[in-house]
Structures are given as C-alpha cells and as structure tokens.
Amino acid sequence: MLTIKNKFALVLCSVFVQLIFAQNQPRSATARYLKIQNYKTIFKLKSINLDSVDHRFYKGDTLIKYDPKPDPNKVLVPFDFRDSSFLDYYVPIAFRLSHDTKDSLKQTMKYWRNDIKIYFSKNITRGVKKEFESFTQFINRNVDSLNIEIVKKIERSNFIVYTSDDYNYESQLKENRNSGYYIYWNRDNQIYKGAIKLNNDEVFNDQLKIAQLKVRFLQSLGHFTFDKRLDCKHYFSNCYSPNKEFTKLDLELLQYHYSYGICKGISLESFKSFHEESNKIKDRGQKIFITHLKSNLRKNN
C-alpha cells in the first residue's frame, strides 16, 4: 500500500520564439519574440500596451520582442520529442492516471532534483545491498540528471531502506503491514526524501527482498504508477514477474522522465499543451530548446 504526502507545485515553462529575418541573405539576423501570454507571465504583467512594445503577429499569435542579455549561467538543451505511441505509455505512468477524468489534468509529475543518497539499515544483508547497488549503478550510467549513491552515515542520507525488524525510520509506514515506500515532495514537485520498508513476514528471504526493493525504488523515482498493458517482464508493468528486466521501453521511460529536454514538475495539463504546441512548431520545420541553469546539469556536463 502506498501512502504519499500530496503536494503540488508550479514550475514555470515559457515559450520563446526566435524569428529569422533576411532569409535569403548569407548571414541571417535574428530576433527573439515571446508569446504575449508568456511575456506577461515572466514579467508579471496584467496587461501590455502593444503601442509601447515591439510586437508582431505571427500565425495567429501576438509576439512581443524579447531581448534579454545572454546569461552565461544558462544552456540550451534540444526539446525531447517523442512519438505519441511512447507518450501513450509515459503519461499514465508519470502522471498516475487511472481514469480519464477532468481532475487528471491537475495531476503532476514528480522527480528527484538532488542526488539520492541511500542508507541501509543494519538488517539489510550484504547480498541485498550488493545486488541493489548494481541496479542503481545501471540507472546512474543510463539516466541523465539522476544520481544515486549509497552512504554509510544516516545523516548524509535522504533515502532509507529498512526492514520491519529495524527501527521504524519512517513513521508513515509504521502501520503498514506490507512492504512499501513513502516519499516527500515540495511545491515544485521535487522529491527530497524517501524510505522503503521491507516487511520480513512478507519478503522472507534475500531474493524476494531484492525483487521488492528494485520495484519499489523504481516507483519512488517519480511516484510512478505501473501499467497493466505491459508484459510482466517490464519493470513498469503492473504484473509480477520473478524475472524482471530493464527493457528498452523501461529505460526510455525513465530516461525521458529525467531528460533535460522536457519541463519537469509540471501538471498534465501543461505537459499536454507543451506537446501540442511543440508538435505544431515541429511541423512548421522549427526547432525547440529548453534552457537550464548550468548548475542543474550535473552529469555529463
């Protein structure tokens, strides 16, 4: 049974437009324009007097000239386009959709912003630790913007793995007779703390513990819900298999969730509108980028 503290966050993503003039000339001059709605959001304006700003009308949109000074602390990352058949799986998993109701649009995706530092309680055996560590190393190697490490001091940790025979580190799991996880997230939907409890009555040997630990940990990386349409061998399948494997689809779902090429922590409504918008832009033969603070790009940079 999962019990999660529910907090919603707002992360602002804005669309910038860069128009190229003098298309037939060898060197093109460019100017950036911002959609009027996004311009208002960024500069916290209730209204804009179009006579006082450089603006253009472009394919039904009103664009306001936006000319910020180049920020050395930011980098551009290409927007991570995905096929609708892939998003058909990603969206229910990341946004925990069970029914296509109006409320589902308010659902938000959760992610770890900082490194995950895992502490094992004393009753977690060496075999479980070793196997789990190789699982986390696989994730580290293959997923950008996600870094998992094992720590020996509890004070350094933000994630605890313990058994029902240990001190009950997570009070929210105290009454839980089953194994489970509990995570906390802030207003920006960034997960900052978590725990997994393994119930020894239920997972009574190392093999069962390892299998349970891997599945629950993966789930805790984004408060994911598992998909019953997937074959049982997938980690993201809502179906037990003793032989789970990180399939290409599993890996890509996780990679996409932690990709720098998408907006994170947003609602489904925002996610959908971004994709609709980005598809229109793409169909017009244009490129889309996401800006990130350099300090956020910790791995491979």
Add this chain to the structure above:
Amino acid sequence: MKNCFTIFLICLFTNNSSGQIRNFYSEKNPEKNNSYVVLKNDTIFSKTANYKKVIFDNEQDGNDYLKAVFHYKNAKYLKQWKSEVRVYLSKKIDKKLRKEMVHFIKTFPRFKNFKVSIVNNLEMANYYVKGTIGFKSIFEGKNYSEEIIQKSLYNNLNYRLKSDGNGYKSCVLSFHPDKIYDEESFLKKFKIVFFITMGNFQQNYWLKTNSLLNRKVDTIHDLTKFDQRLLRYHYLQLYNESIDVQTFIKEYADYKK
C-alpha cells in the same frame, strides 16, 4: 520562485527544417500501428500478446472452473503464480506431519507454466510453510461458537499471499504447531488451504465435481482428477493483464466439441 527560471521552452523559428529532430515518426507514418511503440532510437516494441483458448474437456469442467476461480467478490480477477512455487517447510513442523505435507505437495502435477517443488533452504523459497508460536488466529478476539471455529479452515491456519497485479510473488502459510489437536483434520485443512493458494481458488458448495474445493464433500483428502485438470486449465498460459469472468468467458473459454 528560485526554480522558476531553471526551465524554459524555447522555439527557434528557422526556414531550414533539415536535421532538426531525428527519428521522429509522424502520425502519418505508415509503419505505425497499435502493436508498436516508437522509441527514441527507432526501436519498435511489440505490445500484443497472443493467448490460446482454454479448451475445457466438457461443459461441467468449464462451469466448475468458473466457480472455483471467479465465484466470490474477492476473486474478481484471475490470479496466477508467475514462477515455480518453491515451498520451504519450517523445521519446527512435526516430522510425521511434515512427511504428509511433503507427500501431498509432491502429488501436484507439473505443467509448462506451473510447477511446485520443495526446497531445503528458505533463501530459495517463495512459499513459506511456517509453524510458529506467534500464530494469530483470525478468530482471536471475535465472538464465534467453538463449533464454527473448529469447522473453519482457518482456526489454526492462515496465509498471506502477496501479489503484484495478477501475479503471486510469495506466500506465507502459518499455523501454531502446538495447537494441532487432531492431526488428520489439520492435515486435511492444510491440503485445502495449500490448494487454494495455488491460484486464489474458491472453496464452495456449488461445484458439481469431486474436488478439494467442494464443500459438500467431506471425504476428499487429496487432489482429485478435476483438481489436476483445474490446474491445467488455469496454467495453460500466463496472462499479463487482469482478467475478469466476463472477459474470460468471452475471450478465452471454449469446450471440446
């Protein structure tokens, strides 16, 4: 607001559409259909599974199978073990009783998708038969007559079957080793409960066939022919998705003509 500017979606409008987003299939892509998922590096993944029809030997088998699998509300969906059931019997179990249990477990048929075996190491097991003095009866603290308690399968037996989706991953079947006052009666109950846990089967009064699950027949002490067929039908294939009775009848059930 400190994180508000960490992410912006930026659109660069250019005339040059070449070399933009690689490997993107549009909706018009003729290769695309519902059987595939398009991944970033053009990988396609089949998401369809082909299931066979379960051909029952006769209509009665089919009807009794449905009663045994879907009869009660707590059995809305068909459930299965997705791996070999590896049973470990705790050392605290009386030798004679243990021998009987092992004998019974070894009478289970083996199919491609269903096997039961005994293991000598708890580390290898996913099914733990546990004699424990910490056993807590479901009747503890409740007001039931002694007759009802003694008649119940669960007066000194309890089990915890753990599943993910429609697949069982482990089971702990526990009892109090010092509270077995009638070994024969206990063993019979053990056999029924053990069989139940092989697929969340339902004991009921409406079965027409002799079975450990048939509540009307009190003289059965081992797996019957029907019980063996029931396992064969149940484990003809492993299902990925949750299947309710309507789906089963509509999509999977058929009879020998």
